[in-house]
Amino acid sequence: MEQLSKKMGVLAVVFLLGSLFLSGCVEAVSSSLDALKLEALQWEGSQTCGKWDCTCPFYRQRGCCCAANDLFQVEDESFMRIKNLWEKIPILDSRVNALSDGFKVSFMATMTANMAIENFGSPERCFGPFNTNVPIPYPNVTLNSGNGYNPALGVFTASCPGVYMFSFTVYSSVAEGGRLYHKVQLMKNGKVGVSVWENNREDIEDSATQVVVMEMQRGDQVYLELMSGRKLCTKLEHNIFTGHILYPYTY
Numbered sequence: 001m002e003q004l005s006k007k008m009g010v011l012a013v014v015f016l017l018g019s020l021f022l023s024g025c026v027e028a029v030s031s032s033l034d035a036l037k038l039e040a041l042q043w044e045g046s047q048t049c050g051k052w053d054c055t056c057p058f059y060r061q062r063g064c065c066c067a068a069n070d071l072f073q074v075e076d077e078s079f080m081r082i083k084n085l086w087e088k089i090p091i092l093d094s095r096v097n098a099l100s101d102g103f104k105v106s107f108m109a110t111m112t113a114n115m116a117i118e119n120f121g122s123p124e125r126c127f128g129p130f131n132t133n134v135p136i137p138y139p140n141v142t143l144n145s146g147n148g149y150n151p152a153l154g155v156f157t158a159s160c161p162g163v164y165m166f167s168f169t170v171y172s173s174v175a176e177g178g179r180l181y182h183k184v185q186l187m188k189n190g191k192v193g194v195s196v197w198e199n200n201r202e203d204i205e206d207s208a209t210q211v212v213v214m215e216m217q218r219g220d221q222v223y224l225e226l227m228s229g230r231k232l233c234t235k236l237e238h239n240i241f242t243g244h245i246l247y248p249y250t251y
Contacts, residue, residue: 103160103162103245103248104145104146105145105146105148105158105159105160105164105244105245106143106145106146106242106243106244106245107141107143107144107145107146107148107149107156107241107242107243107244108141108142108143108240108241108242109138109139109140109141109142109144109149109151109154109240109241109242110138110140110142110237110238110239110240110241111127111136111137111138111139111140111232111236111237111239112139112140112236112237113125113235113236113237115127115137115139115236116232116233116234116236119231122175122178123175124173124174124175124178124233124234125233125234126172126231126232126233126234127226127231127232127233127236128182128226128230128231128232129181129228129229129230129231130226130228130229131228131229132228133225133226133227133228134225134226134228135153135154135155135187135223135224135225136154136184136223136224136225136226136239136241137151137152137153137154138151138154138224138239138240138241139151139152139154140237146159149243153223154223154224154241155221155222155223156221156222156223156243157219157220157221158216158217158218158219158220158221158222159218160218160245160248160249161215161216161217161218161248161249162215162216162245162246162247162248162249163213163214163215163216163245163246163247163249164213164214164215164216164222164243164244164245164246165211165212165213165243165244165246166186166211166212166214166222166241166242166243167209167210167211167212167240167241167242167243168184168186168196168209168210168224168239168240168241168242169207169208169209169238169239169240170182170184170196170207170208170209170210170232170239171205171206171207171232171235171236171238171239172198172205172206172207172231172232172233172234173204173205173206173233173234173235174204174205174233174234175204176204177201178201178204179199179200179201180198180199180200180201180203180204180205180206181198181199181229181230181231182197182198182226182227182230182231182232183195183196183197183198183199183226183227183230184196184197184224184225184226184227184230184232185224185225185227186210186212186222186223186224187222187223187224187225188214188216188220188221188222189220189221193212193214193222194210194212195210196208196209196210197227197230205234207238213246222243224241
């Protein structure tokens, strides 16, 4: 009865070993191998198989040959799984690169000082005022990944659908006693998104930043425009327009 109990213990360990290998638990398999080796060394009865009828993984230690076939099967199955995974890694890497390369979209641009002109009766050099709403070009481009931004027009065109983030900083400075009077709004396909504005005589300079997240379809356009009658003066290079894709839609 004691020998039968030990046999059952060996078989239980073998069964556990196989299931652990198939589930990928490498650390548990290592401990099961140690347990199997210990059971083989402690075996004192007659062997249920031929004395040396197999190549023993533990170099012909007592009792281990009875589990060798199971161990070989587990080893072969584990090897094939690892081999299949290894072969799939380059394919997966190639797919990830192909997907991400098409969605590297970001830009940053600023206004330049030479966009300002002298205003009659005013010491400042300003962009504006105009008698109609005017798209603001940001010709100084420091980043244009994906080439979605057109510096001549100040317009960004989405090359792929997804969720995008845009930000813009508006800066203006006037002489002592002058009037800060500007409003800049972000437009998407000709419709107002968000805006910043200033209209007072208390400050001689002011800056404001706006950030917006929005859905874009391929071909959608975003730009900034200065409202009619308003102006941006002095150090126009502090006016910044940026955008980038947060994540694409892959449908």
